[in-house]
Amino acid sequence: IQTITGSGTLTLGTSGETVSFASGVTGLNYPAFEAFLTSDQTVSDATLTKCQVNSEIFDTDNCYDNSTNYRFTPNVAGRYNVYGALHFEADADNRLAGVEIAIYKNGSVYSDLPIQFYTNYEKKMTPFISSVIYLNGSSDYVELYGWNNVTTGTPTFGGNASVAITYFGAYRIGD
Numbered sequence: 001i002q003t004i005t006g007s008g009t010l011t012l013g014t015s016g017e018t019v020s021f022a023s024g025v026t027g028l029n030y031p032a033f034e035a036f037l038t039s040d041q042t043v044s045d046a047t048l049t050k051c052q053v054n055s056e057i058f059d060t061d062n063c064y065d066n067s068t069n070y071r072f073t074p075n076v077a078g079r080y081n082v083y084g085a086l087h088f089e090a091d092a093d094n095r096l097a098g099v100e101i102a103i104y105k106n107g108s109v110y111s112d113l114p115i116q117f118y119t120n121y122e123k124k125m126t127p128f129i130s131s132v133i134y135l136n137g138s139s140d141y142v143e144l145y146g147w148n149n150v151t152t153g154t155p156t157f158g159g160n161a162s163v164a165i166t167y168f169g170a171y172r173i174g175d
Contacts, residue, residue: 079174080172082142088157097116
């Protein structure tokens with residue numbers, strides 16, 4: 001039998017063995033959210049652009065804005081695992097020359113992953129990024145950005161109403 005009580009004690013068995021947790025450890029990774037892009041987002045070629053991840057799968061503390069700023073501003077300070085996958089597309093085969101996925105903190109690049117194809121151009125690519133970031137619980141926020149470089153045509157961030165091919169999420173992992 002496992003129970004977690006409000007005192008920070010975990011009871012391991014019927015004989016009463018207990019383990020105490022450090023102050024602030026709740027056993028829950030909240031606040032947390034995950035959202036996905038429901039339809040293609042047309043973007044400017046070779047320009048870092050915020051991904052408008054607009055459909056929440058869950059948002060435990062209403063900290064993700066899925067309609068205006070497309071950002072996560074948690075109300076609890078701590079370290080967060082922030083992650084995302086961005087589906088990049090060109091409008092025809094062999095036109096995707098390079099991509100970059102980035103996590104922004106407070107309007108600036110925090111971490112990014114650039115990929116260049118040089119002469120082996122592609123049509124689609126979905127890189128994943130993850131970073132552990134300290135957020136102060138009041139004014140710090142994170143966003144998902146992408147850079148899509150095509151040789152010709154219209155670049156897009158791929159979205160789908162029924163499958164999360166582009167998604168963004170975060171959860172608190174500790175103080």
